[in-house]
Amino acid sequence: MIAETSKGAIVNATSEFSQPELLVGLLLAHLLADFYFQPYSWVKQRNERHALALPLYLHALLHGVLALIALALLSDSYSMVTTGTGALIIAVSHFKIDVIKSYCSQNTTAFVIDQFAHVIVILVVFLYVTNQWHSALELIKQLGAGHLAVILAYLAVLKPSSIIIKQLLSPWSSEVLTNKTPSAHPNDTPTITTEAQQTLSLAGQRIGYLERVLMLTFVLLNQFSAIGFLIAAKSIFRFGDLTKHQDRKLTEYVLLGTFTSVAMTFAIGLACAALLGHMPIKSQ
Structure with a gap:
């Protein structure tokens, strides 16, 4: 059946990925830095002063530091250059994405796009540090009619x-x-x-x-x-x-x-x- 075939293919593709704890650690670092360690005053200054806001630089630095800790503790890579480059990519990209967001309307759409962009960067860094580009491409190729049908249903x-x-x-x-037309009755x-x-x-x-x-x-x-x-x-x-x-x-x-x-x-x-x-x- 389509469901069983697609599910089996996805399981086989995902089983090729190593160091899943690193991806979880990077996402946890992002969650902590973006929602728990960022005061509202920082967000307010970012929206008012944009790239000139000092808290924005501190916020990006915090993301880089937490990402570096996750990479150092959870990555099997012993290359300091690779680990440092990954953390630097996260910090710089977060700064640029947040600057762009500061010029946009602060609504749900902007928030979702902002978080989606951050997650994409984290995935790219994860693939870069672990060198698993081939596995990612194989996973994308395994997407079948069943998965597309589910996506289509939710969009519909x-x-x-x-x-x-x-x-x-x-x-x-x-x-x-x-x-409604006005009425003289007090109970209307x-x-x-x-x-x-x-x-x-x-x-x-x-x-x-x-x-x-x-x-x-x-x-x-x-x-x-x-x-x-x-x-x-x-x-x-x-x-x-x-x-x-x-x-x-x-x-x-x-x-x-x-x-x-x-x-x-x-x-x-x-x-x-x-x-x-x-x-x-x-x-x-």
């Missing part, structure tokens, strides 16, 4: 699914998301402003992303009971809306969106599972 449940769900619900969106729900609607809409989009990613993961792991728990947990948070008679349209809209999201995720997950060769329901 994010923005593409969000756009499709929005289009499917568009006939009812105007009835729910537009401002207050009018929702346009700014508040946009904020809730963005929050709802992020919630939808997380919801579908979790459901897809549970489908691929054949843990359908966890999906029921996820839907039940969401229903509890929506209980206030469900008990308000004046918000019946909003309740129906939320339920329609939820079940559309669940159906799409199930369809994508089952299609991916079929390609992987482990459908949860098999014919006798």
Whole structure:
């Protein structure tokens, strides 16, 4: 089967890697230096003064020192030049990446790209110090249809699914998301402003992303009971809306969106599972 073949190939390729403790040590050094040993005042000065901020140099130096310790203790290489070069690459690259980040908006996208760049540098240093470029190339070559199917499934449940769900619900969106007409009755729900609607809409989009990613993961792991728990947990948070008679349209809209999201995720997950060769329901 595709899943078994791909998994076996990956295991064989990864078994060729040596010194995995060094990679873990370098990642641990990055985690400590970037999140635990970096005060907020350093981050603030970096964002305000950019390359002129003294704490930025101290931060990069700290990364280099911790990387050097990890390389010295966990690497089988006895070459001081190789070890020192690896630590220097991490320190200098971290400085340059953080300078670039200081000019960008401080949002989630910038944070993810920043961390991804740091991790790539650490992987490159690991391969450089251990001289395992061939093993890395072999691992990439072993990626098969099953792995690509999983990547495709996770990408499909994010923005593409969000756009499709929005289009499917568009006939009812105007009835729910537009401002309510003012009423003299004191018990009526207050009018929702346009700014508040946009904020809730963005929050709802992020919630939808997380919801579908979790459901897809549970489908691929054949843990359908966890999906029921996820839907039940969401229903509890929506209980206030469900008990308000004046918000019946909003309740129906939320339920329609939820079940559309669940159906799409199930369809994508089952299609991916079929390609992987482990459908949860098999014919006798």
